[in-house]
Amino acid sequence: xxxxxxxxxxxxxxxxxxxxxxxxxxxxxxxxxxxxxxxxxxxxxxxxxxxxxxxxxxxxxxxxxxxxxxxxxxxxxxxxxxxxxxxxxxxxxxxxxxxxxxxxxxxxxxxxxxxxxxxxxxxxxxxxxxxxxxxxxxxxxxxxxxxxxxxxxxxxxxxxxxxxxxxxxxxxxxxxxxxxxxxxxxxxxxxxxxxxxxxxxxxxxxxxxxxxxxxxxxxxxxxxxxxxxxxxxxxxxxxxxxxxxxxxxxxx
Numbered sequence: 001x002x003x004x005x006x007x008x009x010x011x012x013x014x015x016x017x018x019x020x021x022x023x024x025x026x027x028x029x030x031x032x033x034x035x036x037x038x039x040x041x042x043x044x045x046x047x048x049x050x051x052x053x054x055x056x057x058x059x060x061x062x063x064x065x066x067x068x069x070x071x072x073x074x075x076x077x078x079x080x081x082x083x084x085x086x087x088x089x090x091x092x093x094x095x096x097x098x099x100x101x102x103x104x105x106x107x108x109x110x111x112x113x114x115x116x117x118x119x120x121x122x123x124x125x126x127x128x129x130x131x132x133x134x135x136x137x138x139x140x141x142x143x144x145x146x147x148x149x150x151x152x153x154x155x156x157x158x159x160x161x162x163x164x165x166x167x168x169x170x171x172x173x174x175x176x177x178x179x180x181x182x183x184x185x186x187x188x189x190x191x192x193x194x195x196x197x198x199x200x201x202x203x204x205x206x207x208x209x210x211x212x213x214x215x216x217x218x219x220x221x222x223x224x225x226x227x228x229x230x231x232x233x234x235x236x237x238x239x240x241x242x243x244x245x246x247x248x249x250x251x252x
Contacts, residue, residue, distance in 0.1 A: 021033045022045070022056065022058060022064065023042060024056065027050070028050045028051050028052055028054065029044060029050050030044070030045040030048055030050060030056060030064070031043060031044050031045060032045055032079075045064065045077065045079070045082075046082040047077065047081070047082040047083045047084060048064065048066060048077045048084060049066055049068060049075065049084065051068075053068065053069040053070040054066055054067065054068055054069070055067040055069060055100065057102070057103045057104075059076070059105055060105075063076055063077055063078050063079060064076075064077040065077070065087070065103055065105075066084060067090075067097055067100055067103070068097070068174075069097045069098050070174045071097075071174050072089055072090045072091050072097040072151075073086055073088070073089050073090070073097075074086070074087045074088050074089075074090065074097075074103070075087060087111075088125070088127075091154075091155075091167070091168065093125055094119065094155055094158045094159050095113065095115055095119050095123075095155070096115070096117060096118065096119070096151055096152065096155055098148065098151075099115050099116050099117040099118075099119070100113060100114070100115055101114040101115060101116060102114040106124070109126060109127035110124065110125065110126050110127070111124070111125045112124055112125075113125055117152070118152060118155050118156050118159065119155070119159065134162075136161070136162065136163060136164055136165040137163060137164050137165070138164075138165055138166075138167055139164050139165065139166045139167070139199045139200065140166075140167050140169055140198040140199050140200070141154070141166055141167065141168050141169065141198060141199070141200040141201075141202060142169050142171060142188060142191065142192075142198035142200065142201050142202065143168060143169070143170060143171070143201075143202035143204070144170075144171050144172040144181075144184050144185070144188065144202075144204065144205050144206065145170070145172040145184075145204070145205060146168050146170055146202075147204075150168070150202065151168070154166045154168055166200075169191075169198060171184050171185075171187045171188040171191070172184040185206070192211075192216060193216075197216075201217070203250050208242070208244065208249065208250055209244060211249075212244040212245075212247065212249040213244075217247075217249040217250075218249075219247040219248055219249070220242075220248045220249065220250075220251055221247075221248045223251075224239075224248070224251070234251075234252070238252055239251070239252075
């Protein structure tokens with residue numbers, strides 16, 4: 001397993017008892033504590049992502065797992081090659097990257113993961129060929145900057161739906177705050193006019209009039225007449241805010 005502790009300087013130490021001990025300083029740089037004779041020395045873990053949105057887990061044998069919370073991706077760092085490779089995207093496993101508490105490999109392509117929140121408990125994740133995964137219809141949701149709330153709602157839906165699976169596509173660069181990435185809308189606009197546009201567009205931080213005037217957005221009125229929630233579940237002035245030229249293009 002792995003251990004996590006804080007020294008008296010409040011700088012985290014990670015170790016597994018066999019592979020060694022790793023030290024994370026205030027610049028979010030990870031070092032391995034190595035012995036040089038009788039003296040310990042710090043050796044920087046080259047090729048390993050660093051930052052306040054990273055979580056590290058020691059793997060017996062000398063490598064580290066790095067969970068990039070912003071990207072929602074889990075990487076494995078290899079000491080010998082000083083590089084990291086992607087293992088999985090938490091979204092593909094219907095888990096929230098910010099809710100992972102512990103990770104432990106238990107064999108080739110198998111991980112035990114402890115999580116809290118919607119997926120609360122200890123889970124065994126096994127790498128599975130795509131053709132062996134139960135089929136669900138994919139619904140692609142485009143968003144500039146997905147919020148924690150959005151990730152939670154999508155994850156909860158995916159955990160409970162046997163027919164559909166929502167895939168969130170982020171267009172704002174990782175590490176940027178809303179409005180800080182000038183290329184985000186350019187990337188999104190290119191996708192919207194492509195041969196494979198998303199099914200749903202999250203309009204947070206976007207100009208509703210710009211996209212509705214392009215006639216690329218469906219009138220959603222019929223969905224409120226036929227399904228749940230219905231029109232009566234909303235205050236009329238709320239729906240008016242998402243109506244352009246008599247067409248309901250956005251539901252809050």
